[in-house]
Amino acid sequence: MVVWIKKQGFENHPRAFLVLAHGAGAPADSPFMETLADALEAQGVATVRFEFPYMEKRREDGKKRPPDRQPKLLQCFSEVVESVRKDMPGNALLLVGGKSMGGRMASILATQRGGIDGVIGFGYPFHPPGKPDRWRTDHFDKIDCPFLLIQGTRDPFGKRDEVEEPGRSIERADLHWLEGGNHDFQPLAKQQSSQRTLIEEAAVASGRFVENILAG
Template identity: 30%
Template sequence: MKRTETVGTEAGDARVSWYPAKDARLVLALGHGAGGGIEARDLAAIAAELPGHSVTVALVEQPWRVAGRKVAPAPKTLDTGWRGVWPVLAGPGLPVVAGGRSAGARVACRTAAELGAAAVLALAFPLHPPGRPERSRAGELLGGGVPLLVVQGGRDPFGRPGEFPEGPYRLVEVPDADHGFAVPKRSAVTQVEALRAVTGAVAAWTAGL
């Protein structure tokens, strides 16, 4: 049964939506991107699927979204909000995998080491701004020092899978998917199959942690 709680942080009130698993062995905490909230298709699919794999999912809404603002604040403020929620995420006493989509993935990577995350899940990591590959965020991606899974759409303008650097992490490509893991109608991959690719990759990876 889904449970929602409000958590005060130095950046304002955040909100955590819990999707508990029976016999949970870890918590997967996921933040949203700068252009949307926890209703994103990949986050919703993971929250529906992973509790069946003994993984409790916590979807974290940053204070700016809870306050109804339309524009995300600076990365430093996003990190502050995430840090403020962390004690609640770690409260069940289970290992916590930090993650998120897009900007939320960046937050998870930046703070993983200091917060003691067991691993990081990066969904649609924005490796660079669209059309600006020279502005790489590879250092941010690889700086966590913990096990890392990247799930990336094959057509993501923020970084296609072939653009990612080599490193000690796993990368799973979702064919034909864009930054939001949407696939075109003409694709040989259906939208349902694309989301199954996302949840299947996450379930297999968390099973091995």
């Protein structure tokens, strides 16, 4: 069921292990995921990437498919988490997270099973683009571990002005905004920045998040 892409940094005694799920349309070894995993490793966060069953099938035959239903996604995610838990040293943190849909599944998983020390969402899909009435945060108040969302300010799945609108009930999550970033952390052409720079900023924010958890 699971495609293991890479276990980064296990041999370097990292302070945290992040089980990192891909988004709905791109695989676990997409350029975004590769760059993010490398940037996180530089912050002392080892990553384990995997693919959900529908993406594994796409890798086998090249045919695009919609994501599996939520129960199947969560079952797969949970199995990977359990496998990682058995391999990692006991003094390291176990985090779950992901890009877009993967981050959403990570946050839901954290409401269903214990032993998760933190959740990180990269480009959280607060709502489908153009449909701000379909908010996807009802489960946030059930997450009982530290929770970080890293979001581009112009992400169509949740722009800053939408997310910070009064009454949105996202107090449970810490937010880090990437100025000018879209859903894939691409900045505006006029900015003196790049996608890699924003991804590295996301990794630094993740590293601080880990430090805060370790500090208690």
